[in-house]
Every structure is written in C-alpha cells, then in structure tokens.
Amino acid sequence: MSRSPHRIALLFNANKIYDREVISGIGDYLGSTRVAWDLFLEEDFRARLNGIEHWDGDGIIADFDDPAVAETLAKSPLPVVAVGSSYQDEHGYPDGIPYVATDNLKLVKLAYDHLIDVGLTRFAMYSLPVSETNRWAQQRELAFTRLVGPSGMINRGLATSPLAWNSASEQLGAWLRSLPKPVGIIAVTDARARHVLQACLAAGIAVPEEVAIIGIDNDPLTRTLNRIPLSSVIQGTEEMGRTAAHLLHQMLHGARVGATRILVPPVGINVLASSQHQPLSSPYVMRARHYIRQYACQGIKTEQVADYVGVSRSSLESYFRRELGYTVHQEILNFKLEKAREMLVTGDAPTSDIAIRCGFTSLQYMHAVFKRELGCTPREYAEREQGAATVDNQ
Template structure:
C-alpha cells in the first residue's frame, strides 16, 4: 500500500487514490462506476486502491502514503478516522435536513433524500393512491440516511402516515420479522402505497404480501429505492424503484478531488445530486378495481404468468368459473384473462430485453412464450416492431431504459 507509484508512459507519476466503499452494495458500486467514468473521460492518471473483496477496511489507513481519498461518509467510523487525515478527502453520503449533521471541513457529495422520496410519493399519487406508508430500517448510526428518508416522507405524507422500521435482517429473527411485517400489512387500510427505503426492504414487503395473500399492487402498491437489478430479479412480481444518481455522484466526487490535487481549496463545498428517475414496473402499477375476483386474478397472474399458466388455472385460484371470471375482466378492464397474461409476459420480455443480458430465444423461454416465433408475433402485433427493433429504439446513448421517467 505504501510503495511509490511508477511513472506512466507519458512520464507522469499517477496519484495514489483510495476508494473507501463497501462495493458489495449497489449504491457504492455505482458511485465507483461514476469515478471510473470520470477517469476515462478525462484521462486522469490515478492509481486506485480498493480492497479485493470490495469491503472497506480502516486498519492502517492513517499510515497509508497516498495522495487522496474518496470515501463513504455514511459510515461514522470512516468519517471519524478521516477527520484526522492530512490528505485531500472528498466525502460521499446522504443528505441531511439539519445542517449540523454534515461533516465539517471536507467537500461533500450527497444523494438528495428528499427528492428520492418525493419522486416515489408523486408516482404513487399519479397512479391514483390516497393513502401512504413507509417501510424503513431500525434506527442506527449507520442507517442515518434511512431516518432522513423518514423525515422526507413525513413532510410529504403527513405526521399520521404510518412508518414501520421492522427488524434488522438476521437468520434467527427472520420468521419473527416476517410475521410482524404481515401483521402490519394486514392492519393497513387498503389500498395503500408503500415506499421502502431500499429495494431490499421492498423485497421483504413483496414476500410478506405473497405470504398473506395481499394483492400487489391492487391492495398494496410498492416502490423501492436503488433500482438494483439483483433485487429485481429475485422477485416474482417486478419491483418499481427510484434510481439514485450514484454515478453522477461518483463523477462529481472524482472531479472535486482532481481539483484539490491541483491546489483548489473546496472546504465545506456541498453538492446534492437528484435521482435519475423511476423504473416503473408491476409492483406500483395500481389501477382502481371494484371486483375482488379481478384483483386476485391479476395478483396470481403477476406471480405465475411466465410459467405458462392458462385461464382455467387462474379461475381455479380465484374460485369462480372461467366464464364468470372472463365476464368480470371484460367489465373491469375491457379485455380477457388471456390478454392479461400475455400483456404481463410481454412486459417481462421488454424488461429482459433492456437489460441486454439474454438472447431473444432465452427470453422467450423465460417469459413463457411457446416459441421464439410467437414472441416475435406478439411484439409485432402489440408494439409494431420486432424484439431487436424495440431494443434498438429504446436504448439512448447511456443505456437508460425508457421506463425511467423524470
């Protein structure tokens, strides 16, 4: 860690920069991605130090003979040890309503918690919901950002809007935590829109709703924060989520440190970065319905559409005849049960296409289409284009899906 850097081909000696993040989290990984983008776009000569297992360790940091540090100041231990660092430091972390909560003496790049929660809240209002709740995290010095999101929620939804902090995740307490969450969900007046402070907490909500037989989003609409693809792929019902501006935070932090290495004095400079937008998926696509049979049917379809279910299976789950269920669907939605199944499979296929990780053949299989040809036929009929044409049209220069809305 302390060896001198060698000059690069241009004859410059690269600056040695430590990145103190827990890159096992999507938030930290995207900040680091933004730092990398800044280095590539500017050709800054930096030697980066990052732990091989992506965890942030502080042992021996005070003896590190580097040139600068970009660090996650949401961890109070990091903030404490770097308050004594003689090196240029740029802090990255949460925004705070109380100015006194910000660290002093360092430039600070923050995710704008109020705007994150406001975007989620506005989306739930836009789909027609009038009741709101929040699922947060237990109060902790390392979760101060979660409490800031609670404060933003109270400002937007009112002091009477319910907030459940739940329990910390642990193997021995999982059953108890799940039971308490189900009880809370059952007690909430419906329909209700719930903002989770992270996608991980949103996933807990989805699991609890499935356990309790609560229809998502007809009874409980859910939206998370992080837009984490890993969490999204673990859910049977696709999760809506607010995308933070983490890559922009990383680019901004790198630019600030670059300025400091060139002699700039940034002091208590503070920059708040707004969210990118919302990835709107099934978990928050609330639509007022009067028929409980249609609500239960759509809940079942969202879980099992891609497994090749038929109308008869949906009717059996709901507990009515096929003809009665078809009648309810036509009256409420103006189309058939089969069309609802097909529309959900199409939405899932579109999402997978935009991720760009699978072939169209694999997507057809995973979404429950009987053949690749049938997938193409559905795309042409419903969207007027082939899957490949949809992908090409939908990606902008930075690869952001069109479902992300400001």
Template sequence: MTPHRIALLFNANKVYDRQVIAGIGQYLKSTRVVWDLFLEEDFRCRTLGIQHWRGDGIIADFDDPTVEEALAHLSIPVVAIGGSYADDSRYPANIPYVATDNTKLVRVAYDHLIEQGLQRFAFYGLPPSPGNRWAQEREDAFLRMIAADGLEGMVYRGSPTSAGGWGRSQEDMVAWVRSLPKPIGVVAVTDARARQLLQACVVADVPIPEQIAVVGIDNDPMAQLLSRIPLTSVIQGAEEMGRMAAQVLHQMLHGGDCSSTRVLVPPVGLCVQASSQHEPLRSPYVMRAKHYIRQYACLGIKTEQVADYVGISRTLLEEHFKRELKQTVHQAILEHKLEMARSMLVDNSIPLAEVAVRCGFTSLQYMYAVFRREFNCTPRQFLGMAKI
C-alpha cells in the same frame, strides 16, 4: 508523470457503492487523470490503520460514522460521500461532502404514488443505528411531506435483516401488511426492503399494486432479478456523485481549497414497473386474478388455474374480466407475457430464445407469431423500433 495514490473506501458489494466507484472511473477516463487506486471489496476492516496509509488522497463513504471518525484528523485531502441531512450540523466540519439528496429521493417516490391516485401512504424503513443515519433521514423526509399534506403516514421499521431471525421478521411484516388500510402506497427505504415487502404481500395474499403499491430506492438489478413482481424504483445519482467527488479531489490535489464544498446530487429519475402502477378495480375477483397473473403468467398458467386461485368458476371470472377490463383472462395473461418480453428485448445480451422461454412462450416461433399478430412486427423489428 507520477500518479497520485488514492484510496476509495467503499463497500464494493453494494450496488450504490459500485455506482459511485463507476462515476469516479468515468471522471478519470474523461479527464485523463492518472491515479493509482487502492480499493478493498469491503473497507471497513481496514479503517483502523488508515492513518498510516502513505497515499495522496481519499474518497470515502461517510454514512458509516466509524469511517468519519477514522479520517477526521488526516493531513491528506479527503472527500466525503454520503446522504444529505436536514440539519446542517450533522455534516462533517471542514471536509468537502458530496451527498445523495435524501429528501428528493423520497419526493420522487411519494409524488409517483400520488399520481397513481392513492390517498394513503406508509413508509418501510430500517431500525435506527449509527450506520443507518441516511435511512432515518429518508423516514423523516417522508413524515414531513405527509404532514405538509395534512395526512397521517404510517411507518414500519421491521427488524435488521438476518438469516436467523428472518422467519419471525417476515411473520411480523405479514401482520403489518394485513393491518394496513387499503389501498395504500408504500415508500421503501431501499430496494432490498421493498423486495421484502413484496414477498410479505405475496405471503399475505395482498394484491400488488391494487391494494398495496410499492416504490423502492436504488434501482438495484439484483432486487429486480429476485422479485416475482417487477419493482418500481427511484434511480439515485450515484455515478454523478462519484464524478463530482473525483473532480473535487482532483482540485484539492492541485492546491484548491474545497473544505467548505457541499454538493447535493438529485435522483436521476424513476424506473416505473408493475409494483406501483395502481389500478383501482371494483371487482375483488379481478384484483386477485391480476395479482396471480403478475406472479405466474410467465410460467405458462391457464385461465382455469387463475379461476381456481380466485375461488370462482371460469365463466364467472370471465364475466368479471369483460365487465371490468374489457378483455378475457387469456388476453390478460398474454398481455403480461408480452409486457415482460418487450422489457427484456431492450437488453441485447439476452438471446431471443431465452426471452421466449423466460416469458412463458412455448417456443421462439410461437413468440414470433404472437408479435406479428399483436404488433404487426417481429421481436427483432420491435427491438429496432424501441431503440429509435
């Protein structure tokens, strides 16, 4: 059997593109299709000569208009992957298209914020550019949802991300964060933008999620790793997009006419973390204290440090905690550390000793003792129960 030569034109440096590629690989393994794959880490510098490539088919990211233009008149089968459009005329003509459903991505984030009891909403997007058409679609979807509910949504696009302009961009974002009516829920167009927003809230000293609840899109592990406050994020169906695109190309390689095929892939779900779990708190002292605890509990902070940050005495802070949350400040710190430990225990690749250190326990033995006291089991036993 002579393998088909297939080019995958994606930016393998992006988590979304890698997930699409993973879905293509899963299709090949599940069907025993034999393809020789051509893949560059970043294909954009190769599109100018792609018409001379002697291959059998292409699966490409059509969110970049230069790619769409470069592949428009090829004689070999091409399957496009990209974002969905409200206007059907924006889809490429006579090319099968597998899309992430931008409207449903935003709907999942927006509905989650409504479920948290919020009544004000904003959107943090990207400045318009030919390569950001998908971002504009998500912004438009948000505005349609807000209008349908009779609300006025606020939109902030900020600046393109660049090292040189980052200082000014963050200052502008901090000013926007402070100007927002609160409490408010913010949908970020990507996890990368959501992480920037979380940083701005920290700089602006605005508690998350009590005053600003944040939801991103992508479920990007890197964004989670680099955020002090765990980020709630919509999980795209990128792997399913890859599987579907590979299936369509497979049919085309065997004579199938798929030129009118268009598939919208819905999101997989929502990964809920601390950034969106809005709790309406009456006491501004408790609100500030919880904001500080979310950032620094795993660094071993004590009640006195929390009180110093809030700017009141330890005794007064304890009174507010007991009245509002029915717990002490120490219990709130420990609760956060245990929450982080439980989420890490699900990952078998992280040694238990490392879990203890990263969650702020003085030793593995102490973490074991706390688990026995709070849950009547060891961390390993808890891990086993989490898998059931």
C-alpha cells in the same frame, strides 16, 4: 518527465449497489479525462480502516454514511472527499470536508409523486431500525413525513438475520394486514421493498391493487429475485462518483474547495408491476391479477387462474370484461409482453432465451405477439428503445 500517478484510496462497501455505482462513476470520470490515478481498493471492495491513517497515498474518496469511516478520516492529513446521505440538519455533515450527497428529499418525493399519479391517497414507509449506520434511512423517514404529514405510516421493522428472519416477516405481515387499503408503500431500499413484497405474497395481499410498492436503488440483482417486478427510484449515484472524483482532482492541484456540499438528484423511476396500481372494484379480478403477476411467465392458463380465485372460468371472464374490457388470456399475455420488453431493452439475454423465460411457447410465437401488439419484431423493438436511451443520455 511525466508525473507519477496519484495514489487514491476508495473506501466503500461494494456489496451494495449504491457503493458500486459511486465507484463506477469515479471510474467513468477517470476514463473521460486525462486524470492518472492508481486506485487502492480491497480485493473484495469492502472498506477496511485498519492502518488507513498511516497509508502513504495522495487522497481518499469515502462513504461517510459509515460512522466509523467518518470518525477515522475526520483528521486525515490527506485530501478527503466524502460521499453519503443528505441531512435536514446541517450538523449532520462533517466539518471542513467537501461532501457529495444523494438528495433524500427528492428521492422520496419522486416515489411519492409516482404513487399519487397512480391514484393512491394513503401512504406508508418501510424503513430500518434506528442506528448510527442507518442515519441515511432516518433522513428518508424525515423526508417522507415532510411530504405526507402526520397521516403517513412508518414501520422500521427488524434488522435481518437468520435468527430474526421469521419474527421479522411475521411482524411485517401483521403490519401490512393492518394498513388501510389501497396503500402505497415507499421502502428506503430495494432490499426492504423486496421484504414487503414477499410478506404481501405470503399474506395473500394483492400487489399492486391493495399494496403498491416502490423501492430505492434500482438494483438489478433485487429485481431478479422477485416474482413480481419491483418499481424503484434510480439514484444519481454515478453522477455522485463523477462529482466526487472531480472535487478530489481539483484539491490535488491546489484548489480550496472547503466544506463544499453538492446534492445530486435522482435520475428517475424504473416503473414496473409492483407500483402500477389500478383501482378495481372486483375482488376476483384483484386476486386474479395478483396470481398472474407471479406466474404468467410460467405458462399458466385461464383455468388455473380461475381455480386460484375460486370461481368458474366463465364467471372470471365476465368479471374481467366488465372491469377491464378484455379477457384473462389477454392479461396473461400483457404481463409476458411487459417482461419481454424489459429484458429486450437491458439486452441481458438472447431473444430465444427471453421467449422461454417469459413463457412464450416458441420464439416464433413471441415474434407474432410483438408484431400484433406493438407493430414490430422483438429485435426492432430493442434497437428502437436502446437507440432512444442513447439519445437521451447524450
């Protein structure tokens, strides 16, 4: 006679990409093994604790970055696996509960090393206000200070809300204007990185020439909300979910895992325009590239870029050739091509839609640009890159 499936509760707030991908990793573990679990999640995937202590189940996987979750489950009679932040101080971890953590030091170090690689020597972090629910953000601050030293500048800003939005944006803009430049800014999440990017655009600060920005989470939703594509560290969240599911599976079959702690490193970085810093001496070229990154896919012409910068077209072309060795038109084309390549790899839209969204006048013109610049058609490029990604993941 077959056994009844174990009843497992997942306590996460899946409005965040971090939580969603941990849940996805749990699902991946179930799909790749013979484990039979009935999963309990709220219909809107938000953790609600009322009555959880009386829940008639077999085990729980939960986000312990939420102090209310950690407190409620501290004395649970059921097997519990915690998922959350890593801590420099051992006392930050719960007692006697297996814990799967994102490695904050390695997350921040990957971002920091990338900013060094693009030639930056000044660094700052945009974090979150101190609170019990933001302990993970303060851990990233500690990692930043450990790597950069006392010269690293940290701004926690204000919490976002309709009432505080204008003052938060003004404060952030003032801080950005005060920073010595060029500077690389690591934000503790993609959402905070987007705030930095918006404030830079509002203040006319060139990204990434004056301020290079990198977030953490690689959130696809956040990427679609920015005029300049946002670089981001890719957390190992799906691996965290798989690891947590494996630990709970062992516990349900009598294994004693105790206060096991497993730190999961990041997967890598999705490097996009916001952090691709290139030292430039001409302020006109910096302003022009700043404008191009925002509006290249809207079909802008060289004359519009020159008008924005405030110089004649011929002068701007001269500055570009001297600084970069190519024309303003080529810079516009390069950015449109970069955006098209990104969209082709993700496979989120038909090629004809990609051509329109990236500002090409026709699908045929995008084909011609790909053949001339990359030696292949858009379809061939997508197949090659997706095939390489499949090999890397095997």
